[in-house]
Structures are given as structure tokens and as C-alpha cells.
Amino acid sequence: MSADQHLRAFIDAAKMAFDAQVTAPAGRQSCARIFEELDGPITVRGQTPERLPVCDLLAQATRPEMFAQGPLRSVVEAFNALEPHLKWRRRAGDRPKASANFEDNHVLSMIVGPGGLMPHAQVYLGVNFQAPNVRYPDHTHPPEETYLVLSDSEFSQDGETWFPPGIGGTFYNPPGILHAMRSGDTPLFAMWALWAERE
Ligand SMILES: [Fe+2]
Numbered sequence: 001m002s003a004d005q006h007l008r009a010f011i012d013a014a015k016m017a018f019d020a021q022v023t024a025p026a027g028r029q030s031c032a033r034i035f036e037e038l039d040g041p042i043t044v045r046g047q048t049p050e051r052l053p054v055c056d057l058l059a060q061a062t063r064p065e066m067f068a069q070g071p072l073r074s075v076v077e078a079f080n081a082l083e084p085h086l087k088w089r090r091r092a093g094d095r096p097k098a099s100a101n102f103e104d105n106h107v108l109s110m111i112v113g114p115g116g117l118m119p120h121a122q123v124y125l126g127v128n129f130q131a132p133n134v135r136y137p138d139h140t141h142p143p144e145e146t147y148l149v150l151s152d153s154e155f156s157q158d159g160e161t162w163f164p165p166g167i168g169g170t171f172y173n174p175p176g177i178l179h180a181m182r183s184g185d186t187p188l189f190a191m192w193a194l195w196a197e198r199e
Pocket residue numbers: 139141145179
């Protein structure tokens with residue numbers, strides 16, 4: 001299968017998984033808009049796939065048998081098939097409250113979105129991965145964001161109190177909210193879907 005076929009399969013699986021797992025009404029509304037937008041033709045940009053050293057741990061977090069059969073396992077399998085086409089990168093910007101080991105132990109990949117495998121101005125669909133015991137910096141952004149968490153990891157919406165959504169857990173970040181995430185003894189793996197309003 002070509003990159004665009006893998007991407008189509010991943011988007012379709014992500015649509016099913018977000019639809020099955022997201023409960024917050026604002027998150028459901030946001031995801032409906034996002035996946036309706038992605039129903040159209042797929043345009044894959046020619047990009048050179050790129051991995052960073054921490055990606056060697058990725059397989060620990062993406063074994064299909066770690067996920068319940070159904071939409072969750074399907075989206076992880078579709079992700080695994082797409083992964084060889086992805087470009088992984090470090091987070092840009094400042095790092096308030098990040099752990100000292102953050103720099104070399106975190107990566108993200110923008111699958112759809114600005115600079116992504118499929119460029120898009122309003123939809124950002126991608127994944128975060130962190131090695132064990134890494135805290136992501138507190139950050140904010142204007143686009144609203146729905147997370148589909150795929151590991152036993154903790155998340156914060158104020159930079160101080162933490163909650164574990166669990167594997168398959170979801171939550172919604174309203175525009176501009178402060179948020180962060182941290183891994184425990186196992187890697188953190190999560191998908192996000194953002195909707196950016198037109199300027
Ligand atoms: Fe975010």
C-alpha cells in the first residue's frame with residue numbers, strides 16, 4: 001500500500017476510534033467537524049520519513065494486543081502501518097515545568113496539519129510519544145483539542161493536578177486552556193485532534 005492509502009486507512013480508523021471513545025459533548029462536536037473535513041481526497045506531501053532515537057521505544061507502546069479488540073486496536077494497527085511514512089520531531093517553543101530529560105525523550109508527529117504528512121490549515125491530527133518518567137511542558141494553544149489516550153499516563157488541565165484517562169480515555173481541551181502530560185513507569189502514547197478556527 002502507498003503512503004496515501006495508509007493515511008486514508010489511518011484517518012478512517014481514527015474517526016471510528018474517536019467516535020467510539022470521546023464522551024465530552026464539545027469534543028464530540030469538534031471531532032465531527034474534523035473528520036467531516038477529512039472525508040475528502042487525501043493529499044500526501046512528499047516528505048522524508050524521520051525518526052529520533054527515542055522512537056526505538058515506540059514498539060513498547062503500540063503492540064496491538066495491548067488494546068481492546070475493536071476501534072482502539074484498529075487505530076493502533078493503522079498507525080503502525082502508517083508509521084514508516086512519518087516524520088517525528090521535537091516540540092518547538094519554551095518548556096515551562098518540563099522534566100530535565102524532556103528534550104531527548106519526547107517526540108511528536110503531525111500526521112495531518114501544518115507541516116504534516118497531509119498539509120491542512122484547520123485540522124491537526126497527530127501523536128505524541130514519551131519515554132517513561134517524562135513530563136511535557138505546560139502549554140496552551142488557540143485551537144481546541146481532543147485527546148485519545150493510548151497508554152497509562154497522566155494529564156493535567158491546570159499544570160498542578162493530574163488525572164489518568166486510562167487506555168482509550170479521552171478529554172477535551174477548550175481553546176487556550178493550560179495543559180500538560182506525564183509518563184509514569186511506561187511510555188506515554190496519545191493521539192490528538194485539533195480544530196483551528198480560520199484567522
Ligand atoms: Fe496541546
